[in-house]
Amino acid sequence: MSTVTAPVSTEHGHPPASQHSVSTFLSTYVFSKDHKVIGLQFLFSTLLWFLIGGLLALAVRWQVAWPWSDVPVVGKLFAQQGGQMSPEFYTMLFTMHATVMIFLVIIPILAGAFGNFLIPLMIGADDMAFPTLNMLSYWFMWPAFIAFGASFFVEGGAASSGWTSYPPLSTNVASSPGSGWGQTLWLIGLTFVGVSSMLGSVNYMTTIILMRAPGMTMFRLPMTIWAMFITAVLQAFALPVLTAAGFMQMSDRMFSTGFFTPENNIVNNAVAGPGGGQPLLWQHLFWFYSHPAVYIMILPAMGMVSDILTCFARKPLFGYRPMVYSIAGIAGLGFIVWGHHMFMSGMNPALGITFMVSTMMIALPSAVKTFNWLGTVWGGRIQFTTAMLFALSFVSMFIIGGLSGIFMAATPVDIFIHDTYFIVAHFHYVLFAGTAMGVWAAIYFWFPKMFGRTMNEFWGKVHFFLTFVFLNGTFFTMHILGAVGFPRRLADAYHYETFHHLQPMNAFMTYCAIGMVASQIIFAVNFFWSMFYGPVAGRNPWNANGLEWTAPSPPGHGNFDVQPVVYRGPYEYSVPGVEKDHLMQTDPPNAAAAAAAASAH
């Protein structure tokens, strides 16, 4: 992986690989400044946390389906409760499930793993603009890994005031056992995740603006890169607010300031802190970051899915510019919709109306994207690879997640469904059925570029089929659970008259969730087996036309044999009058030259 194996052409003045590498194991695989190694470090770390987050979810589902029953396998860990889960433990579980999945899986796997791996390769650069900064962005994740991981073992357990950490619950240890050291470590972890994201996003913006190959104009960039670019901008502008809010909460907890605690706040019969603050202030600051973060968690997946759809439909992307503008539109509107998380919070209801209108409008660019994806598939020549199936399922599932959003954007309906399983269904359709399926599509698609081998297609499709079936079994039924008003985050809701009959349905969902997690064993085995024993892939196993497919698989340091020069847009599939069904971005415009280049590959 460390050297370029193909003959190096120095014709175009590209520095030969040997200049880059004084290879020791440590500098190659651990403290590497190579964007590809850093991307893979992010990938392996986040996949490991994905497993942990998934197991946390299973434990949550267990309690929801069979409250207070003995927990199988891991029940021995709660010996003091006779094998049952305590309600505070359950509270901690769903808090940490969301925390792990959002901050340690989705955000870093999209920006950290795929952003790092793909950006230089797809724009024709030899590396990121700031390789050292890039290395640091990975290593700043480790204090976060340690803080979040260690928080499970401190007194009172990990944070348990929800991933949103609303004060005063999160700031006052008397209100919740997890609001002791667990919450402090949570805030420390969050800060480091933020630093890592910030270092990454500065790097991505600079790299995409300054280091594009000759001829790679902004409107010849693949959608993946556009999405990564706009995501980086979002992150750079939104993140400081969360970091500042985190410090304010830390200060409330450690130095008894009162940003978020009102006067005469009595928790557990004791006056809490000096007061003078406002709990809603935290919600505003938190969602000012965390709503744009929702788009940080989906836009890169949208970009990657666009590229995969075009490749396996053998068609240009339908409406390239509208797709770019709609991503920009989502990002822009994304900054003025945070209040829709707060319709019931006690915020001025007149303000709710403005947030409702902006939220309704953000459905528009999402609709435009969906129609364009459908337009992309229309008239294509679809190849049903595993990556394509995951990409198609992204579209299918995003339709559900997008449409259910309209229910909660409608403020009167939100009165009823706010904080119910309808919301849980919605964001799992966007983040799991959307982003996670997009990530799997991307893994199956770019695996050959990462490891030089392709993953097993048969087991890939089995993995897809089982995941697709079980995820719908788990999450679709949540919609109608939400229609009953079944609330989130309750350790046991069956003692309510309104909800007492819903246990069988929850049991069904838990069986599906177990199936869904179990299906990932197939993925894990396929992934690691294929890394070593999969069929060797050439440079361009999918006949795709992006720049990354002109580099060796896996690319060595410096990525390309020769500096690529770009002559055309990213989606030249099935061009009329050309014999081959795709033209590389590097193929010169002259038809004869194009044919020559095609045969040379």
Place this chain on the structure above:
Amino acid sequence: MNRLGGIFWGLVFLAVPVLGVAVFAVAPAINVWLPKDISAHGYQIDSLFYFILALTGVVFIATELLLFWFIWKYDAARGERKATYIQGSHTLEVVWTIIPAATLLFLAIYQMNAWANVKMRRPDMPPTVEVVARQFEWRLRYPGRDGVLGTADDLHLVNDLHLPVDEEILVQLKSMDVLHSFFLPNLRIKQDAVPGMKIPVWFRATETGGFDIVCAELCGWGHYKMKGRITFVSRPEFDAWLDRKYSEQEATQPVAEAVGEMAVR
């Protein structure tokens, strides 16, 4: 599985709208659906819910069917046809931008009135009852015989909220400690209780009976058990109940002591 083509995968994707619609069709029949609405304003919320359900349902079915159709029809295995080289369509982009935009804008304006009724047009009246949320119970305070909250003759109760039917009710919602949310599923009411804020909540019940009060905002380990009951009775029954509770309170504890214990401002 490798040999399965567009027919099989098309059917897999077709299952999404088919089963999706089936789930929503069956749900009301098995009583997994909106709980009974007993409020005067609830129909506005429910009809909006059904309107959006119909609207999104049509879009859902149409787009998922299109996806199925394309997967089925444009399978590479069907003949040696080349894919259509098309970069997009300006007309289509305009059409599918303007139609959703107009629909969404209409939806936004259409719903404002319902929202204003529930959350903005506060009735001009003194609070019927004060609800103070704390971990993990609902503390209730009725104004007592003088009709004014915060005086020595207030009636204090926990979790058992009685209110007269067919009358406008104004609840003054507060929290002592952390965030809570006052959720009345059958009245289509939800409002967070925020420490440091007094938030008005109003509704009118159209039926008598007992219903759940649920806490819908995470408030700590006991969040799941923060249950109350709201009971609507006729005006005479309500007055009698109030009298009974009032004499019970006077019998068990002197008024001043009760106020001292409930140092909730």
